[in-house]
Amino acid sequence: MIDYSEFKLENGLQVIVSTDTSTPMVAMNLLYNVGARDEHPDKTGFAHLFEHLMFGGSVNIPSYDEPLQKAGGENNAFTNNDFTDFYLTIPFQNLDTAFWLESDRMLDLAFSEKSLEVQRNVVIEEFKQRYLNQPYGDFWLLMRPFVYTTHPYRWSTIGKDISHIENATMDDVRTFYKKFYHPKNAILSVVGNITEDEVRKFCETWFAPIVKGEVYVRNIPKEPVQTERKNLHVERDVPFDMLCKAYHMCARKDAAFYATDMLSDILSNGNSSRLYNILVKEKKLFSELDAYITSDMDEGLFVFSGKPMKGISLEQAEAAIDEEIEHIKNNTIGEKELDKIKNKLESAMVFSNESILNRAMKLGVSNLLGDTQLVNTEIDNYLSVSASEIQDVARKILIDSNCSVLYYHAKK
Amino acid sequence: MIDRTKPPALNLIDRLEIAEPEVARLDNGIPVYMFNAGKQDIVKIDMLFEAGGRFQQQPLVARFTNKMLSEGTQSYTAFEIAEKLDYFGAYLGKMAYKDNSIVSISMLKKHLEDVLPIVAEIIIAPVFPETELQTIAKKGKQAYMDDIRKVSELAAMNFNQQIFGQEHPYGKMIAVSDFDRLERDSLVEFHKQHYRPDSCKIVVAGKLPENMLSLLNRYFGKYKMHSKNTRKNIFPAITPGNQKEFIDMPKSVQSAIRIGNITINKTHEDYHKLFILNTILGGYFGSRLMKNIREDKGYTYGIYSALISFQESAAFFIISEVGSDVSESAVKEIYAELRKLRTEAISEQELDLVKKYLSGSILCSFDGPFQTSERFKSLLELNINFKSYYSDLVDTIKSISPQELLDTARNYFMEENMFELVVGKK
Structure with a gap:
C-alpha cells in the first residue's frame, strides 16, 4: 500500500507526493506525456533524441548534470513509444536543487548547435550499439513495420531510419519542445523523506511561474483489425534461427488487459511455466522461449519469441507453440496454476514497491493511466480474474488471422 | 521573481550512518549476518560458498554445479522445485563468480517457512540428473555461441585472458567444446567439495521474524560434511599475453x-x-x-x-x-x-x-x-x-x-x- 496525496498547479502540472521517512533520500520522477507514437512519420526518433537534448543545458543553467552531482544526486531518463520519463534520486537536504534543475528545463532549453550535433552522433552510436551490432538486434526494427500498418507503433523509439536523426534540424527540435514540454503535459511525482507541504512550497517557487502551454490533443490513427495471417522471412548472419509470432491485443486501459497479462504469465512467467517446461525442458525444442505482452497504452502485442535448438526447424518450432496455444484454448486452467500466477503477481508488487524510485515511477504511470489510485488497486484487478476469462482471451486473440510470423533464418 | 541563474544553497552530506549486522553462528559453524530493517515484508537470504571458478579443475564446472543445484534433489524434481518456488512467489538467484558462488532467495516474509525447506534441499541434496544436465548444457552452449558474436562480450572474455593468461583461473577463457565435456560426476564431486558448511556464509536482510536464526538453524545448521576438506587452491603464475x-x-x-x-x-x-x-x-x-x-x-x-x-x-x-x-x-x-x-x-x-x-x-x-x-x-x-x-x-x-x-x-x-x-x- 502506497500512501500519497496529489494536487495540480494552476498551469496544469500534476503533482503526486508520498512521504517515507525511513530513507535519507528523495526520488523525483517527471513524466512527459510524449512518446514515439506522437512523432510525425517523416521525423521519427524525435522523442528519444529530445530526451538526450534535455541534458544539454537549459535557459538559465548551462549544465544539468554538474549541479545535480554536486548535490549528491543521480539521474537518468528513458523514452518509450508512449511517454518520456526523467528521474533522479537525491539526499533530502538538497531537494531544492532538483526542483531548480527540473523546472528550468521545463521553462526553456538552451538549444545549442553543438549539443544537437553531438547528441545526434551519440544517438546514432546508440542505434548501432543496440540494433545493428548485436545478433538479432534488428528484430524490433523488422517486427514493428511488419505487424502494424497504420498506428505509429510501426516504428521503434530509436526511429525508423538513421537518416531521420541525421537530418534533425534546430527548428524541428524547437517545435517539438514547444508542443510537448510544458506543465500541462507533465506529471511530477516525489517520493521519500519529504512532506507534502515542503513539496508544495518547492512547486510554488519553481514550477508555478512556468506559463501554461497549449493543450496537446492526441490524434493517432487506429490500427485496423488484421484479417489475415502474415508471414515474413528474413536471413541474417546469426548463429541460430529465431521465430517470432505476434498477435494484436487490447490497450492498457481495457478491462481485458489483466487477463491478457496473466495469459502470458501462465505460458511463460517462471521456470514452472508451460512453455519453459514443456517446450524447453521436456521436448527440448527451444534453447530459449518467451511469451510476453508489450504493455503499450494503445492496442499492443502479445508476442511469442524463441530460438529453436540446433536441428529443429522453424516449422517444427512453430507447430509446438501452436499446440500449446490450442491446449490452453481447449482445457480449463487448474485452480493451483491460477493461484500460483496470482501469488507471483502479489509478490512482484511488494518487491517493486521496495525502492522509492520505483514507487515514484509507478505513481506517475498510474496517473497517466487516468487514476493514481491504480497504484494500489491494480493488484485487485489481477486477483479477481477467473480461469475462464484468461481462456476467453486466448480464444479471442490467439487466432491465425490475428497473427504475424517472423521467420528469422540463420545464414547457412 | 526568483533568480534562476543562482543555484540553491547546498547542504553537505558528510554523515554516513551504516547499520552493522547482527552476527551469529549456526550449530554447524556457518556464520550468519542479519540486517533487520525495512518497511516491506520481504526477506532476502544470500548464501555464499567458496565455490567459484578458481576452484574448478575443468572449465564451466563451477558454473554448472551452481546452475544445476535446483535441477533436481533427493526429494524433488526440477519441475517440482520450480513450481513450489513460483507458487510462493519466491525468486531464486544463482551465480558463479571467480572466487565465490552464490545462491540467493527472496520472498515475502509470510512464505519463509514454505520456501526454506526447498532451499535446504537445493543446497544440501542436489542430485544433478544427467538428462537435465544435457538440456542445460546444450542451452548454455547456444547462448554462448550467440554471445561470441557480440563485440562487447568477446572483448570482455579475451581481455581477462590477455592480462591474466590462459593458465590463470581469473584469465582462463572457455571454448565451445567445454560445454560438450561436462560430466555429471565432476559436478557431484565439485558440490561435495565446495558446498560445505565450512565454506559457507549467510547474509540475511529485510523485515525479519523473531525466530529467523532458529529457522536458519533448522534448515541449514544441521548438515555436516563427512569427507575432509581437500580443496585445492591452485594459483599458477600470471602469464599475460601481448600488450x-x-x-x-x-x-x-x-x-x-x-x-x-x-x-x-x-x-x-x-x-x-x-x-x-x-x-x-x-x-x-x-x-x-x-x-x-x-x-x-x-x-x-x-x-x-x-x-x-x-x-x-x-x-x-x-x-x-x-x-x-x-x-x-x-x-x-x-x-x-x-x-x-x-x-x-x-x-x-x-x-x-x-x-x-x-x-x-x-x-x-x-x-x-x-x-x-x-x-x-x-x-x-x-x-x-x-x-x-x-x-x-x-x-x-x-x-x-x-x-x-x-x-x-x-x-x-x-x-x-x-x-x-x-x-x-x-
Whole structure:
C-alpha cells in the first residue's frame, strides 16, 4: 500500500507526493506525456533524441548534470513509444536543487548547435550499439513495420531510419519542445523523506511561474483489425534461427488487459511455466522461449519469441507453440496454476514497491493511466480474474488471422 | 521573481550512518549476518560458498554445479522445485563468480517457512540428473555461441585472458567444446567439495521474524560434511599475453575497446584513492571519459572505467563501444585522459564536485536493508571489515588532495603498463 496525496498547479502540472521517512533520500520522477507514437512519420526518433537534448543545458543553467552531482544526486531518463520519463534520486537536504534543475528545463532549453550535433552522433552510436551490432538486434526494427500498418507503433523509439536523426534540424527540435514540454503535459511525482507541504512550497517557487502551454490533443490513427495471417522471412548472419509470432491485443486501459497479462504469465512467467517446461525442458525444442505482452497504452502485442535448438526447424518450432496455444484454448486452467500466477503477481508488487524510485515511477504511470489510485488497486484487478476469462482471451486473440510470423533464418 | 541563474544553497552530506549486522553462528559453524530493517515484508537470504571458478579443475564446472543445484534433489524434481518456488512467489538467484558462488532467495516474509525447506534441499541434496544436465548444457552452449558474436562480450572474455593468461583461473577463457565435456560426476564431486558448511556464509536482510536464526538453524545448521576438506587452491603464475591485441570482426559497425591492467584490490591501503581517481576518469556520468568521448566528440553511446576486486588480485579497465571509423581516435583520447591524470593536478572545482557526488552516491547505496546487505556481501567475499572500510572511504573522500591523486595516477595509470584490446573492423 502506497500512501500519497496529489494536487495540480494552476498551469496544469500534476503533482503526486508520498512521504517515507525511513530513507535519507528523495526520488523525483517527471513524466512527459510524449512518446514515439506522437512523432510525425517523416521525423521519427524525435522523442528519444529530445530526451538526450534535455541534458544539454537549459535557459538559465548551462549544465544539468554538474549541479545535480554536486548535490549528491543521480539521474537518468528513458523514452518509450508512449511517454518520456526523467528521474533522479537525491539526499533530502538538497531537494531544492532538483526542483531548480527540473523546472528550468521545463521553462526553456538552451538549444545549442553543438549539443544537437553531438547528441545526434551519440544517438546514432546508440542505434548501432543496440540494433545493428548485436545478433538479432534488428528484430524490433523488422517486427514493428511488419505487424502494424497504420498506428505509429510501426516504428521503434530509436526511429525508423538513421537518416531521420541525421537530418534533425534546430527548428524541428524547437517545435517539438514547444508542443510537448510544458506543465500541462507533465506529471511530477516525489517520493521519500519529504512532506507534502515542503513539496508544495518547492512547486510554488519553481514550477508555478512556468506559463501554461497549449493543450496537446492526441490524434493517432487506429490500427485496423488484421484479417489475415502474415508471414515474413528474413536471413541474417546469426548463429541460430529465431521465430517470432505476434498477435494484436487490447490497450492498457481495457478491462481485458489483466487477463491478457496473466495469459502470458501462465505460458511463460517462471521456470514452472508451460512453455519453459514443456517446450524447453521436456521436448527440448527451444534453447530459449518467451511469451510476453508489450504493455503499450494503445492496442499492443502479445508476442511469442524463441530460438529453436540446433536441428529443429522453424516449422517444427512453430507447430509446438501452436499446440500449446490450442491446449490452453481447449482445457480449463487448474485452480493451483491460477493461484500460483496470482501469488507471483502479489509478490512482484511488494518487491517493486521496495525502492522509492520505483514507487515514484509507478505513481506517475498510474496517473497517466487516468487514476493514481491504480497504484494500489491494480493488484485487485489481477486477483479477481477467473480461469475462464484468461481462456476467453486466448480464444479471442490467439487466432491465425490475428497473427504475424517472423521467420528469422540463420545464414547457412 | 526568483533568480534562476543562482543555484540553491547546498547542504553537505558528510554523515554516513551504516547499520552493522547482527552476527551469529549456526550449530554447524556457518556464520550468519542479519540486517533487520525495512518497511516491506520481504526477506532476502544470500548464501555464499567458496565455490567459484578458481576452484574448478575443468572449465564451466563451477558454473554448472551452481546452475544445476535446483535441477533436481533427493526429494524433488526440477519441475517440482520450480513450481513450489513460483507458487510462493519466491525468486531464486544463482551465480558463479571467480572466487565465490552464490545462491540467493527472496520472498515475502509470510512464505519463509514454505520456501526454506526447498532451499535446504537445493543446497544440501542436489542430485544433478544427467538428462537435465544435457538440456542445460546444450542451452548454455547456444547462448554462448550467440554471445561470441557480440563485440562487447568477446572483448570482455579475451581481455581477462590477455592480462591474466590462459593458465590463470581469473584469465582462463572457455571454448565451445567445454560445454560438450561436462560430466555429471565432476559436478557431484565439485558440490561435495565446495558446498560445505565450512565454506559457507549467510547474509540475511529485510523485515525479519523473531525466530529467523532458529529457522536458519533448522534448515541449514544441521548438515555436516563427512569427507575432509581437500580443496585445492591452485594459483599458477600470471602469464599475460601481448600488450596490444586486435580481434577482427569485419562486419561490425562498432568496435569494442578495452584498456586496462591488473591492479590492487580492496584490501590494499591505496585502494580508496584509486577508487576516487577511477571515479574521476570514468566512474560516473560526469567523468572525464564521458565528457570527452561521448559529450564532446559523440564517438560513443557510453564509456566507463571500472575496478573489479578478486580475492587474490584485481582488474582495472576502461570499456566502450565506438563507431568503427573513430576507433583509433577514441583509443588516442583514452590514453590522453590517462596522461592528463598523471601530469596535471585536478582543479579544486572538479575535485569538490567529485567529492560531493561520491558522498551522495554512497549515502544512496546504503538506502535500506537490501542495499546495505549488498555492500556488506561484496566486502565479505574479500573478508574485509565492513565498518572500517566505509569509514576509511568517507575519510579519504574528505581529505584527498590533488597531489595524492597525481601520485596515485603515476602509480597505477602508467601507459606502459596498460593492455589494450580492440574487437571490430580493421
